[in-house]
Amino acid sequence: MKVLVIEDSPQIIEAISLCFQLRWSEVSVISSTSGNKGVEMVETESPDMVILDLGLPDIDGLTVLHDIRSFSNVPIIILTVRGDEMDKVKGLELGADDYIVKPFKHDELLARIKAVLRRTTMPQLKDTEDVVISPELKIDFTTPCLYKKGQTVNLTPIESNLLYHLVKNEGKTLIHRYLLERIWGEEYSDATEYLKVYIQRIRNKLEDDPSQPKMITTERGLGYKFIKPTPKMLTRRSS
Numbered sequence: 225m226k227v228l229v230i231e232d233s234p235q236i237i238e239a240i241s242l243c244f245q246l247r248w249s250e251v252s253v254i255s256s257t258s259g260n261k262g263v264e265m266v267e268t269e270s271p272d273m274v275i276l277d278l279g280l281p282d283i284d285g286l287t288v289l290h291d292i293r294s295f296s297n298v299p300i301i302i303l304t305v306r307g308d309e310m311d312k313v314k315g316l317e318l319g320a321d322d323y324i325v326k327p328f329k330h331d332e333l334l335a336r337i338k339a340v341l342r343r344t345t346m347p348q349l350k351d352t353e354d355v356v357i358s359p360e361l362k363i364d365f366t367t368p369c370l371y372k373k374g375q376t377v378n379l380t381p382i383e384s385n386l387l388y389h390l391v392k393n394e395g396k397t398l399i400h401r402y403l404l405e406r407i408w409g410e411e412y413s414d415a416t417e418y419l420k421v422y423i424q425r426i427r428n429k430l431e432d433d434p435s436q437p438k439m440i441t442t443e444r445g446l447g448y449k450f451i452k453p454t455p456k457m458l459t460r461r462s463s
């Protein structure tokens with residue numbers, strides 16, 4: 225496995241490399257101290273995972289994240305500074321898979337990386353055929369992507385996994401804890417902030433008006449429910 229570290233501090237790169245050398249020697253670490261070079265290396269080196277510092281000298285780490293996500297679904301863990309809640313949320317919104325707060329311990333870094341790999345390595349979904357939601361909406365969980373009004377919209381592994389659970393349990397309320405444990409792992413059972421961000425990301429891709437969701441509804445204080453649109457809910461087309 226190859227991990228790309230995009231981080232301007234040589235000491236932190238050194239610490240991460242050492243952590244892998246000692247604890248997980250099958251992993252090779254490559255690095256870039258600049259954001260632009262880092263984006264380029266995702267393309268040329270095809271790493272299996274990216275660890276991205278948000279405070280970089282040339283471009284903002286969130287821009288780097290956005291640029292990587294425009295062409296790659298590689299798992300990304302962002303490094304944030306303690307207390308910077310906004311950056312964590314923005315990072316997750318822009319498609320980071322998890323975050324680690326600096327300074328961190330080796331154990332914590334390895335645990336996060338393993339958890340991210342576990343959930344981004346897609347479980348083999350049985351459906352090989354597209355799931356038809358409505359005449360204008362189909363989901364292909366194997367690619368994964370959805371087809372909406374003739375457009376193809378890509379889904380990240382986590383988005384697809386979360387949507388899969390909701391669609392498979394159509395009409396049932398799935399509680400926060402159930403979803404968090406299934407998709408993120410048991411140690412995340414209370415981390416509702418992840419769920420919130422990912423539900424919003426799916427709504428943005430799926431719903432006609434993400435601010436008035438009709439397919440993925442919030443069951444306040446409980447969880448979320450997937451409701452198949454009825455023909456009445458679909459926009460009427462003039463013939």
Ligand code: CA
Pocket residue numbers: 231232233277278279280
């Ligand atoms: Ca930095």
